[in-house]
Amino acid sequence: MEIWNGFVQALQRIWETSGFVGNDWRNYIMIVIALALLYLAIKKQFEPLLLLPIAFGMLLVNLYPAIMAAPTEDANGGLFYYLYQGVKLGIYPPLIFLGIGAMTDFGPLIANPKSFLLGAAAQLGIFLTFIGAMFIGNLGIEGMSFTPQEAGSIGSIGGADGPTAIFVTSKLAENLLGPIAVAAYSYMALVPIIQPPIMKALTTKKERAVVMEQLRPVSKLEKILFPIIVTILIALLLPDAAPLVGMLMLGNLMRESGVVSRISNTAQNELMNIITIFLGVTVGATASGEVFLSGQTIGIIIMGLLAFCFGTAGGVLFGKLMYKVTGGKVNPLIGSAGVSAVPMAARVSQKVGQEENPSNFLLMHAMGPNVAGVIGSAVAAGVLLSILG
Amino acid sequence: MHMLLTASGNANTGADGILALTVLITGMVVVFLMLIFLTLIIKLYGNIVYSVTNKEKKKPAEPAKAVSPAPAAPKTAAPAPSIPAEPGIPAEVVAAIAAAVYYTEGVPASAVRSIRRSRKAAGSGRSAWGLAGVLEETRPF
Numbered sequence: 199m200e201i202w203n204g205f206v207q208a209l210q211r212i213w214e215t216s217g218f219v220g221n222d223w224r225n226y227i228m229i230v231i232a233l234a235l236l237y238l239a240i241k242k243q244f245e246p247l248l249l250l251p252i253a254f255g256m257l258l259v260n261l262y263p264a265i266m267a268a269p270t271e272d273a274n275g276g277l278f279y280y281l282y283q284g285v286k287l288g289i290y291p292p293l294i295f296l297g298i299g300a301m302t303d304f305g306p307l308i309a310n311p312k313s314f315l316l317g318a319a320a321q322l323g324i325f326l327t328f329i330g331a332m333f334i335g336n337l338g339i340e341g342m343s344f345t346p347q348e349a350g351s352i353g354s355i356g357g358a359d360g361p362t363a364i365f366v367t368s369k370l371a372e373n374l375l376g377p378i379a380v381a382a383y384s385y386m387a388l389v390p391i392i393q394p395p396i397m398k399a400l401t402t403k404k405e406r407a408v409v410m411e412q413l414r415p416v417s418k419l420e421k422i423l424f425p426i427i428v429t430i431l432i433a434l435l436l437p438d439a440a441p442l443v444g445m446l447m448l449g450n451l452m453r454e455s456g457v458v459s460r461i462s463n464t465a466q467n468e469l470m471n472i473i474t475i476f477l478g479v480t481v482g483a484t485a486s487g488e489v490f491l492s493g494q495t496i497g498i499i500i501m502g503l504l505a506f507c508f509g510t511a512g513g514v515l516f517g518k519l520m521y522k523v524t525g526g527k528v529n530p531l532i533g534s535a536g537v538s539a540v541p542m543a544a545r546v547s548q549k550v551g552q553e554e555n556p557s558n559f560l561l562m563h564a565m566g567p568n569v570a571g572v573i574g575s576a577v578a579a580g581v582l583l584s585i586l587g
Numbered sequence: 588m589h590m591l592l593t594a595s596g597n598a599n600t601g602a603d604g605i606l607a608l609t610v611l612i613t614g615m616v617v618v619f620l621m622l623i624f625l626t627l628i629i630k631l632y633g634n635i636v637y638s639v640t641n642k643e644k645k646k647p648a649e650p651a652k653a654v655s656p657a658p659a660a661p662k663t664a665a666p667a668p669s670i671p672a673e674p675g676i677p678a679e680v681v682a683a684i685a686a687a688v689y690y691t692e693g694v695p696a697s698a699v700r701s702i703r704r705s706r707k708a709a710g711s712g713r714s715a716w717g718l719a720g721v722l723e724e725t726r727p728f
Contacts, residue, residue: 311629314622318615325614329607334602346606415691420636427628437623505701577621581614 204245217261223476224447224487225260231255232482243389246348248478250326252380255482266483269376282480285375288368290477291361292445297470300462301423302540308420309413312520313532320536321578323356323509327501334497340457347371350582352498355382356505357575358537364481366579367441372585376484377495381502392503393510393534394550398512401530405521406554408529410563418454421488425451432577438587439580443573509537513567535564539572556582672702
């Protein structure tokens with residue numbers, strides 16, 4: 199009889215600690231969302247390198263919330279709690295930038311420095327969405343109010359740069375990290391769908407068919423000096439952007455100097471992959487049912503899309519201005535690449551340009567604004583942090 | 588709760604509006620100024636570096652003209668008679684190489700004195716590319 203009682207009590211304990219008792223309905227909805235995202239990552243291959251770990255982190259935290267639990271006096275925290283510190287303390291995004299820098303060729307930007315202006319114009323989305331979020335917050339819709347810090351974090355989605363959005367949000371509004379990261383990466387995956395209609399609506403057939411002049415060759419010395427000069431200037435003028443821009447430029451200097459190919463390779467491959475796993479899985483793990491399923495998340499998803507559209511429009515409209523000023527030498531389509539999303543946004547410019555004129559190759563011209571967009575969104579992040587931080 | 592939010596929302600509208608416009612104007616002005624500044628700096632040093640390297644290139648180019656054509660290239664009946672190419676190298680390849688030289692060095696096709704197939708690296712069974720790959724993977728710390 200005693201054995202039987204012990205057996206029943208043990209079974210009861212197992213049942214009480216199981217997910218069936220501890221989890222509520224919101225966790226199950228999130229599990230379904232996570233499975234849908236896994237489907238998109240594996241079957242449709244939407245940014246699978248990011249979406250797969252994000253979706254699995256989401257799945258795991260909703261099945262077993264304790265994996266994100268903070269440590270208490272008697273127990274250690276969950277595994278993801280510790281990995282998440284890299285996001286919370288703003289460590290992972292600059293490390294990702296190190297890898298991006300090591301992979302990026304700034305040659306097209308150095309050959310045509312005017313591209314910087316397109317990279318600046320495409321940051322319009324960040325600041326317009328900030329205003330939008332503040333406005334919606336003041337409408338008084340229940341569950342849809344945003345503090346200025348939260349509004350700034352939502353606006354940062356418009357930079358089309360996942361690490362920058364995460365960096366800004368981890369400093370300004372950590373509570374929104376899950377929805378903002380998911381929105382930022384989802385929209386980056388959807389660049390080829392979101393951008394072309396806006397680009398076509400804002401340009402004429404004649405503008406889209408413009409063939410641009412061949413870029414001049416860039417010497418090795420120029421490529422080596424570029425990261426050093428940019429770091430000195432930005433770190434002095436806008437210190438809040440220094441962690442992102444500094445690491446981006448360190449990675450690029452490692453690449454261009456040609457003397458540290460081993461660590462350059464590590465930064466763009468192994469290190470980048472390791473950080474991507476940690477970042478993806480812990481960002482996904484912030485999307486627990488109680489936090490994610492709220493009016494705020496829906497607002498963030500909608501405003502994130504608007505931010506992206508405004509950014510694209512800002513770039514294309516400035517491209518049109520450059521087209522007029524230069525007497526038709528600049529194809530406005532390269533403006534949309536000013537949102538960072540490297541190199542996807544540049545590929546979209548190339549594709550839309552080729553639809554009008556199959557012999558037109560805009561890719562290298564679009565890479566200029568594209569990499570300028572990375573610097574531009576880091577500068578915009580610095581501005582948001584210095585005003586709202 | 589709803590009423591409360593609405594009330595506080597209205598009270599803050601003015602202040603929030605000012606903050607929103609401040610962020611928009613400051614943000615766009617700072618981002619543009621910063622990137623315009625970078626544009627000017629890059630243009631400036633780009634011009635300096637470009638002119639310096641061009642000067643350096645021109646200097647050694649003059650004595651090079653005096654050097655007699657490379658003896659290793661046998662004359663062939665290739666369709667590009669101005670560029671002596673090794674037998675078996677098609678005219679398309681000769682044209683592509685001449686175009687690449689013109690694009691990167693800015694000299695006419697006549698400056699290409701010979702086109703030969705690269706020999707395998709001396710003392711090794713590997714091609715130069717293969718050898719470079721092996722070196723990259725195995726060189727010591």
